[in-house]
Amino acid sequence: MRESDGSGDKMLSGGGPGAPAAFRSPLRPRDTADVADAVRDAAALGVPLRIRGAGHWLDAGRPVPASACVLDVSALRGITEYNPGDLTLTAGAGTTLAEIDEATRANGQWLPLDPAGATTATLGATLATASCGPLASALGLPRDLALGLEFVDGRGIVVRGGGRVVKNVAGFDLVRLTVGAWGTLGVITEATVRLRARPEAECTMALDAPRETGTLALLLRALREAPLTPIATELVDATFRAGNGDRGSDAVLVRLAGNAASVAAQRRHVESLGTARELPASAWDRLAAADPDGAFTVRISHRPSRVADLWHAIATATAEIEGAVRHASIERGVVRLIVPATAHEVVAPLVRCLASHASVLGERLPRAAWEALPAVTDRLSRGVRAAFDPHQILNPGLLAPMA
Amino acid sequence: MSHDALGAALAAIVGERQVLVRPSELLVYATDGLPGYRKQPGIAVFPRTRDELVQVVRLLAREGVPFVPRGAGTGLSGGALADGSVLLGLNRLTRVLSVDAENRLAVVEPGVVNVHLTRAVAPYGLHYAPDPSSQAACTIGGNVAENAGGPHCLKYGVTLNHVVALTVILPDGDIVTLGSADGERDGYDLVGCFVGSEGCFGVALDATVRLTRNPQAVRTLLADFTSMDAAARATSAIIAAGIVPAALEMMDQATIRAVEASIYAAGYPTDAAAVLLMELDGLEAGIDVDVEKLRTICLDGGARAVRIARDEGERTRLWQGRKKAFGAMGRISSHLVVQDAVIPRTRLPEVLRLIAQIGAAERLSVCNVFHAGDGNLHPNIPYNANDPDESARVHRAMRAIMRACVDAGGSVTGEHGIGLDKIDYMPRIFSPESLDAMCRLRAVFDPARRANPGKVVPVRSCREWTQAPATR
Structure with a gap:
């Protein structure tokens, strides 16, 4: 997940001093029934809950009430069903991405969710926050990979949406509703996900990217239209490269995949587009670990054709910030900006400035910067929140509007 | 408002020729597929x-x-049937509003x-990937409502995976925008909720859809085979080997023979018990390596022969036979139930055997033509709906087939929807609490339950649970 300890460390010890006795220390349910009991009790007493997976990025800096009690679901852990022939896997919400990776690797499969941060992130939190990384544009967003979910809604009722098969249109879609809802509609307790076969062969190329915006736009367009089937195409800046002992300009990292003959041909094509050289696959792990401790991150997005413009605008806006890093999923049109913790004072004005160019989404921000982003207040979102968490006890302050 | 007054009020908006009020004119709208x-x-x-x-929906809301x-x-699935209510036909709103070829989006x-969308974007080297068999007739709006699939969804995903944003008029007349084509937005995935x-x-x-x-x-x-x-x-074996074909379809002997006897004859071997129609696509480089791998798996698995289409003409013919298979079955009988269910792919052999047994027990012929790669079954039964005994046997067989699929860990629909036909199966796969959650979600969009009433979730599921939960 994109959880972190952000600013609310005090709350890790449980509800505030005003909370009822049972909610003064973190709740650690062992199974779904425990979660349902805990939520039901909290709803009856009006105690807000903060749902915790691995606890990496617990509130992302958003204002969460001090009275919130931690509901730690990390004990709901383990793979409950995995049939390689079906390419599906069911696991408890507290199962880590690393565990899933290990279990599926033996069969040449993977769950291609590669959010920034450690692989000790949990499945539940990754889905709840809809976190993903460079692989998402080719292999699926969390919404595309989640097949079924079990969750406990804000009244303590256990709900199951979707199923365990790869295609399913039975009933209204409670899975899409819950993925990306940041736990505000329900506590995810178990999930079934679609796996993919790992590519037979792959190869990562770093293609030098020009500094000038117009030329960069042409290169990105050429890449998007080229006879390539990459599983990731990520523009990274020189600061990121320098931090990895890789001196040079901005570059596009292209992760080519397929069978050996296909990868070889694709590699030749990338080389024909400019100065390119092969990087070890570990370049992707380093990219996932590009966020230093306590760093602030936002995603700035628009149509893919606008990436070069955004890239330039963000570079200009962050020129004075030492250690700021940008990387962009060019096929999704998303630029991710990482600002070191030391620059916290400039983040709010920066976010305001960026929001005038494009859609800006906070991952982790100082409190003041959250206020610079528009709140979600539309009628349907408010209605959904009221329908699934009528007492507004689930992660209040995160994402969802208060009715 | 009386029937006549409502008809007149609607005619005042759309013109008289766009409103049908006489039972004789409405007969054709009494059924769907x-x-x-x-x-x-x-x-x-x-x-x-x-x-x-917009004016029509607002008039209906006021009244x-x-x-x-529709x-x-x-x-x-009977989803477009209107029992005495107003049928809102959307098939005259046929404009492709814009195409952004560089970003591969169309509105x-x-x-x-x-x-038609695929044809409209062909000059840009693009297409709209979800391809239901009815694609020559069905509409994008209907596809969005049903979260439609199709053979090539195995590799490219179903409708849900291709819808980026929607402008929606809610049943009360409010217009809302869901999702965005201009960057990610914070908030709930309301597009994901609306699709399907x-x-x-x-x-x-x-609808703003992604092009491929x-x-x-x-x-x-x-x-x-x-x-x-x-x-x-x-x-x-193909799925387990890590090959992702663009499509992987199975047809059984009954289907093959129906197709070969029709104008859509594709050259399928009529003595085969089953054929697999497979497609690989991607880059020219390396594709024949995968073709060879696929061929080897089939031959090792007992295939008598594996034929590779030599040209576009042969390719089109092979696909036409598959896509028109339902039409070809029209020669066999007056009616055809096209069923839809999903099972885990590894359970295919045993469930197909069970389906054959169920058909035999009810003295019915079951024709299987389906998306094998997804485990998405379409057991179809040709019959005469005017024969009460045969109809009763068809219904019994369908119930037994659905039960077999659910017991195998599957779902009662993969792409056709619940509609009217499958509403009774919902309590088999969802708990009362989950059904109530669906009712609650619906109530956010349509609290008065005026849009397509009586479909998808049994109304009793909502009634039973709306009062109780808070105090449970």
Whole structure:
């Protein structure tokens, strides 16, 4: 997940001093029934809950009430069903991405969710926050990979949406509703996900990217239209490269995949587009670990054709910030900006400035910067929140509007 | 408002020729693609512009009149049937509003026919990937409502994976924008909720959909097997080997013979127990390595022969036979139930055997033509709906088949929707609490339950649970 300890460390010890006795220390349910009991009790007493997976990025800096009690679901852990022939896997919400990776690797499969941060992130939190990384544009967003979910809604009722098969249109879609809802509609307790076969062969190329915006736009367009089937195409800046002992300009990292003959041909094509050289696959792990401790991150997005413009605008806006890093999923049109913790004072004005160019989404921000982003207040979102968490006890302050 | 007054008020918006009020004119709208049900609407109205559509929905809202949105009426779950209420025909809103070729996006009105969109964007080397068999007739609006699939969804994903944003008129007349094509937005995935909501959440005024690049290379293969079991096992072996075909379809002998006896004859071997129609696409480089791998898996799995289409003509013929298989079955009988269910792919051999046994026990012939790669079954039964005994046997067989699929860990629909036909199966796969959660979600979009009433979730599921939960 994109959880972190952000600013609310005090709350890790449980509800505030005003909370009822049972909610003064973190709740650690062992199974779904425990979660349902805990939520039901909290709803009856009006105690807000903060749902915790691995606890990496617990509130992302958003204002969460001090009275919130931690509901730690990390004990709901383990793979409950995995049939390689079906390419599906069911696991408890507290199962880590690393565990899933290990279990599926033996069969040449993977769950291609590669959010920034450690692989000790949990499945539940990754889905709840809809976190993903460079692989998402080719292999699926969390919404595309989640097949079924079990969750406990804000009244303590256990709900199951979707199923365990790869295609399913039975009933209204409670899975899409819950993925990306940041736990505000329900506590995810178990999930079934679609796996993919790992590519037979792959190869990562770093293609030098020009500094000038117009030329960069042409290169990105050429890449998007080229006879390539990459599983990731990520523009990274020189600061990121320098931090990895890789001196040079901005570059596009292209992760080519397929069978050996296909990868070889694709590699030749990338080389024909400019100065390119092969990087070890570990370049992707380093990219996932590009966020230093306590760093602030936002995603700035628009149509893919606008990436070069955004890239330039963000570079200009962050020129004075030492250690700021940008990387962009060019096929999704998303630029991710990482600002070191030391620059916290400039983040709010920066976010305001960026929001005038494009859609800006906070991952982790100082409190003041959250206020610079528009709140979600539309009628349907408010209605959904009221329908699934009528007492507004689930992660209040995160994402969802208060009715 | 009386029937006549409502008809007149609608005619004032859309013109008299766009409103049908007489029972004789409405007969044709009493069925959709699913036989066995007749529900005649009280009025049918066909707005031609977005503005007319908005006015119609607002008039219905003011008058508190229930309505059923309908695209081309090719649905196979009875989802577009209106029992005495207003049928809202959207098939005259047929404009492709814009194409952004560089970003591979198109904005379309709900009545755009699926294949027309693909034709409209062909000059850019793009296509719209979800390709239901009815794609020559069905509309994007209907596809969005049903979260439609199709053979190539195995690799490219179903409708949900291709819808980026929607402008929706809610049943009360409010217009809302869901999702965005101009960057990610914070908030709930309301596009994901709307896609597949079967007309119960409102009406899409337009949809922004993702377009897909045409592949550089395509190879179409036909493998012929002497048993269904072997074909089913080969399917599992292909998926397990990590090959992702663009499509992997199975047809059994009954289907093959129906196709070969029709004008859509594709050259399928009529003595085969089953064939697999497979397609690989992607880059020219390396594709034949995968073709060879596929061929080897099939031959090792007992295929008598694997044929590779030599040219576009042969490719088109092989696919036409598959896509028109339902039509070809029209020669066999007066009616055809096209069923839809999903099972885990590894359970294909045993469930196909069970289905054959169920058919035999009810003295019915079951024709299987389906998306094997997804485990998405279509056991179809040709019959005569005017024969009460045969109809009763068909219904018993269908119930038994659904039970077998659910018992195997599957779902009662993979792409056709619940509609009217499958509503009774919902409590088999969802708990009362989960059904109530669906009712609550629906109530956010349509608290009065006027949009496509009586579909998807049994009303009793809502009644039973709306009061109780808070105190449980």
